Amino acid sequence: MPRQGIAMGLEFIEGNEAIVRGAIRAGCGFFAGYPITPASTILEYMLHLLPAEGGVAMQAEDEIASMGLCIGASMAGRKAMTATSGPGISLYSENIGLAIMGETPLVIVNVQRQGPATGSATKGAEGDIQFTRWVTSGGLPMIALSPATVGEAYELTFRAFNLSEQFRVPVIVLSNKEISLTQESVDLDAIELPPLVERRRPADGEKYQPHHFETPEQVPVLSDFGGEHVTQYTTSTHDKAGYLTADPGLIQEMIDHYTAKIEAATDDIALFRHDPQEDAETLVVSYGVTSRSAAMAVREARDRGKRVSSLTLQTLYPVPERAIKSAIDGVARIVVPEMNMGQYRLEIERLAPDGAEVIGVNKMNTTLISPDEIIAEGGLL
Amino acid sequence: MSNMAYQTYMTDELGPLPFCPGCGHERLLRELDKALVELQLDPTNVVIVSDIGCIGLADRYFTTNAFHGLHGRSLTYATGLKLGRPELTVIVLIGDGGCGIGGAHLLNAARRNVDLTLVVANNFNYGMTGGQHSVTTPSGGRTLTTPLGNIEGAMDICATAIGAGATWAFRGIGYDDGLAQRIVDGIRHPGFALLDIWELCTAYYLPRNDFNKKELYNLIESTGQEVGLLADKERPEFGAAYRQRAAEIPKGKPPIVIEPAFAHSLERQKGIVMAGGAGQKVKSAVTVLARAGMLSGLQATQKDDYPITIMTGHSLSEINLSPDPIEYTAIDSPDYFLVISEEGLKKTRSWIKRLAPSCRLYADDGLELPDTEARVTRLPLAPAAKEVGRLSNGVIALAAMLQEAAMFPMDAFEQAISRYQKPEIAETNLKAVKKGVELVS
Ligand SMILES: Cc1ncc(C[n+]2csc(CCOP(=O)(O)OP(=O)(O)O)c2C)c(N)n1
Ligand code: SF4
Ligand SMILES: [Mg+2]
Numbered sequence: 017m018p019r020q021g022i023a024m025g026l027e028f029i030e031g032n033e034a035i036v037r038g039a040i041r042a043g044c045g046f047f048a049g050y051p052i053t054p055a056s057t058i059l060e061y062m063l064h065l066l067p068a069e070g071g072v073a074m075q076a077e078d079e080i081a082s083m084g085l086c087i088g089a090s091m092a093g094r095k096a097m098t099a100t101s102g103p104g105i106s107l108y109s110e111n112i113g114l115a116i117m118g119e120t121p122l123v124i125v126n127v128q129r130q131g132p133a134t135g136s137a138t139k140g141a142e143g144d145i146q147f148t149r150w151v152t153s154g155g156l157p158m159i160a161l162s163p164a165t166v167g168e169a170y171e172l173t174f175r176a177f178n179l180s181e182q183f184r185v186p187v188i189v190l191s192n193k194e195i196s197l198t199q200e201s202v203d204l205d206a207i208e209l210p211p212l213v214e215r216r217r218p219a220d221g222e223k224y225q226p227h228h229f230e231t232p233e234q235v236p237v238l239s240d241f242g243g244e245h246v247t248q249y250t251t252s253t254h255d256k257a258g259y260l261t262a263d264p265g266l267i268q269e270m271i272d273h274y275t276a277k278i279e280a281a282t283d284d285i286a287l288f289r290h291d292p293q294e295d296a297e298t299l300v301v302s303y304g305v306t307s308r309s310a311a312m313a314v315r316e317a318r319d320r321g322k323r324v325s326s327l328t329l330q331t332l333y334p335v336p337e338r339a340i341k342s343a344i345d346g347v348a349r350i351v352v353p354e355m356n357m358g359q360y361r362l363e364i365e366r367l368a369p370d371g372a373e374v375i376g377v378n379k380m381n382t383t384l385i386s387p388d389e390i391i392a393e394g395g396l397l
Numbered sequence: 398m399s400n401m402a403y404q405t406y407m408t409d410e411l412g413p414l415p416f417c418p419g420c421g422h423e424r425l426l427r428e429l430d431k432a433l434v435e436l437q438l439d440p441t442n443v444v445i446v447s448d449i450g451c452i453g454l455a456d457r458y459f460t461t462n463a464f465h466g467l468h469g470r471s472l473t474y475a476t477g478l479k480l481g482r483p484e485l486t487v488i489v490l491i492g493d494g495g496c497g498i499g500g501a502h503l504l505n506a507a508r509r510n511v512d513l514t515l516v517v518a519n520n521f522n523y524g525m526t527g528g529q530h531s532v533t534t535p536s537g538g539r540t541l542t543t544p545l546g547n548i549e550g551a552m553d554i555c556a557t558a559i560g561a562g563a564t565w566a567f568r569g570i571g572y573d574d575g576l577a578q579r580i581v582d583g584i585r586h587p588g589f590a591l592l593d594i595w596e597l598c599t600a601y602y603l604p605r606n607d608f609n610k611k612e613l614y615n616l617i618e619s620t621g622q623e624v625g626l627l628a629d630k631e632r633p634e635f636g637a638a639y640r641q642r643a644a645e646i647p648k649g650k651p652p653i654v655i656e657p658a659f660a661h662s663l664e665r666q667k668g669i670v671m672a673g674g675a676g677q678k679v680k681s682a683v684t685v686l687a688r689a690g691m692l693s694g695l696q697a698t699q700k701d702d703y704p705i706t707i708m709t710g711h712s713l714s715e716i717n718l719s720p721d722p723i724e725y726t727a728i729d730s731p732d733y734f735l736v737i738s739e740e741g742l743k744k745t746r747s748w749i750k751r752l753a754p755s756c757r758l759y760a761d762d763g764l765e766l767p768d769t770e771a772r773v774t775r776l777p778l779a780p781a782a783k784e785v786g787r788l789s790n791g792v793i794a795l796a797a798m799l800q801e802a803a804m805f806p807m808d809a810f811e812q813a814i815s816r817y818q819k820p821e822i823a824e825t826n827l828k829a830v831k832k833g834v835e836l837v838s
Binding site: 024025026027028029045046048053064065067068070072074076077078080081083084085086087088089090091092093094096110111114137138194197198199200201204240241242243244245246247248249250251252258259260305308309311312383384386387 | 411440441442444449454456457460461462463464465466467470472473474475476477478479480481482484485501502504505636639642643646647648649652653654655656657684687688691695696697698699700701702705723724725726727729
């Protein structure tokens with residue numbers, strides 16, 4: 017019998033286009049990137065779309081320059097983004113530290129591909145999860161969001177801009193070739209976005225210090241280079257005024273600030289979907305493209321009379337600990353499927369109560385983890 | 398002088414400059430200050446971007462904006478700042494060390510011609526880290542890391558930058574009288590300007606090597622490098638050119654939004670694989686199918702696989718069509734499999750062997766298929782495509798499949814072609830649809 021479809025007004029676009037559209041919707045005014053599959057089409061869309069929006073998009077000479085250009089442009093008042101894949105993230109590392117040190121808003125897209133090293137350029141992966149958490153020296157907190165669909169790629173890129181401006185930090189969007197280069201039918205206009213966050217700048221005539229805060233978790237206002245105030249920026253340990261310091265007290269104060277501004281906001285940054293089932297003994301915790309298979313596995317298990325709960329994370333860092341702990345509460349087994357050898361499982365293991373079993377479903381051969389694999393290896397039936 | 402708004406751009410609020418007695422950096426900064434006084438720029442509109450090294454301690458002794466970034470990367474921040482806010486005057490202070498580790502940025506800043514002024518405080522060694530050799534250490538020079546004497550050659554920073562396209566370059570020594578004026582000229586140059594200023598590191602290079610400041614010119618000469626204004630050319634400044642062109646281009650086309658106009662008959666998700674060769678328009682044919690499905694109220698996903706060397710080998714597209722949102726996008730058990738060329742067959746041979754009996758396999762009748770349990774339909778694609786038009790094999794095969802599968806009306810497929818493909822291509826593909834239907838009728 018012919019059926020009328022559910023779909024209304026859909027586009028057919030790949031994840032990378034959705035990322036670019038989300039960025040432009042958020043007011044991105046500067047992009048720099050260096051070609052690398054599977055992130056290159058972000059550079060291409062940006063080069064085509066940004067000039068007409070009054071922005072600047074350019075191909076940098078390498079990934080170090082991509083980051084440097086974006087940091088400069090951001091400090092000059094533009095919302096900035098760059099995009100790469102694993103080999104490029106390695107080269108971003110030192111500048112990510114600089115962006116943390118200088119409290120620079122910036123969005124970094126990592127379209128993950130099979131690694132390590134050059135790996136498989138055109139194959140998907142989720143191998144950079146802990147690499148994202150510890151991406152630069154110093155070990156300070158990071159914010160990372162992970163989309164599962166083309167629609168979420170759009171939404172989370174937009175949200176990444178908001179978070180970067182709100183907390184004055186680099187925010188990483190952890191995409192995957194499987195989302196970025198897959199075309200999907202999607203209605204971007206139907207996606208509900210939060211209000212746009214604009215950079216908080218000092219009020220007229222206000223005395224300005226680039227890193228001023230009263231309490232450690234407060235996020236300083238930011239005066240652009242070329243704005244009303246003379247300002248300074250430095251990679252070195254510095255005080256609130258941005259002046260080099262070797263004073264251990266002042267250094268610790270800044271470190272506590274970088275840490276507190278993110279940790280204190282963990283619950284606000286947390287994006288997740290909890291689909292609990294009463295008396296469930298098993299919980300599946302998933303993220304990224306693998307969460308789509310996880311959703312199917314959970315449905316199938318339920319159809320067969322099993323009681324299984326599901327927690328899907330869009331925010332990976334800071335770890336949404338409250339959400340995870342509350343979802344874990346009362347379950348005996350936690351299944352964590354990942355396209356890596358068990359990276360986010362480490363976060364779950366440290367939060368799981370004594371006696372709860374944490375089971376990884378892990379594969380890193382460039383193919384998606386199927387619902388059947390999660391059911392079988394996760395023991396869902 | 399006295400009626401000038403800005404008498405100096407330096408401040409002693411942080412105490413005296415932090416350099417060793419006699420360090421060339423101090424003298425260079427005083428000349429930069431004089432240059433800024435001459436220009437009388439608003440300090441909020443000037444950024445001194447400093448690299449790492451002793452020279453990197455300089456920026457905060459100025460009353461302008463200061464940006465101190467990573468070792469060798471100062472030009473990248475400067476470029477971002479200038480493109481982000483074109484009205485800024487951006488001056489970069491870098492050591493010879495920074496020019497080495499940041500060599501790629503030096504070449505590209507010169508080539509790109511963004512309006513920046515790069516001042517190299519060239520003291521032939523890494524002062525800050527204890528006097529190791531740098532890219533500009535003269536042959537035979539003695540440093541901490543050249544116990545045998547420097548066997549490597551010295552890089553000519555100006556010649557290198559000019560070779561890369563620098564439009565303005567000057568070489569001199571830090572003790573020159575007219576240095577401030579040269580810096581003014583560099584700042585006024587509407588493009589990338591480079592000043593390579595040779596000077597002394599009194600802590601390391603001077604004591605290890607037997608010369609003094611008077612001999613700096615001799616030192617330059619001994620390396621065969623030239624002094625004075627070495628380039629002064631005009632070439633469009635990158636930022637200005639970018640903005641001019643950007644203002645002229647139209648806004649991008651609005652996205653294609655597909656609203657359902659037909660009905661479909663799918664009860665569940667179907668996976669379809671098409672395997673062909675490079676240049677056979679596999680990808681675009683499958684996108685037409687996806688759009689036709691969407692015109693019929695279905696959801697779709699498409700993934701394409703082809704070698705990085707795009708004009709050779711296989712081209713494989715996988716498409717899911719579903720009445721419901723699509724979750725798992727891999728096609729482990731295809732419902733339809735189309736093989737339209739030898740390259741496609743080669744890539745999917747082992748997959749074809751594993752196909753289930755429920756799978757319908759459409760294959761060009763010239764291909765030698767492996768044993769398979771799939772239900773095979775042979776299509777004379779090559780002669781049909783010859784008749785219809787080049788590169789129509791994919792659409793012919795899809796139309797044949799669709800005619801039998803009846804997922805949605807053939808009208809939807811035709812509409813997807815005529816609405817979303819270029820007229821020339823659509824004309825051929827509409828004929829291809831007729832042909833495909835004919836082949837299975
Ligand atoms: C990535 C990186 N590698 C190494 C260093 C250590 N380092 C600090 S200063 C410096 C050399 C600076 O020499 P130069 O640019 O000539 O400046 P000078 O001290 O002579 O003024 C080095 C290698 C660093 N800061 N960062
Ligand atoms: S070490 Fe050399 S470059 Fe550094 S301040 Fe001393 S003299 Fe100057
Ligand atoms: Mg030096």
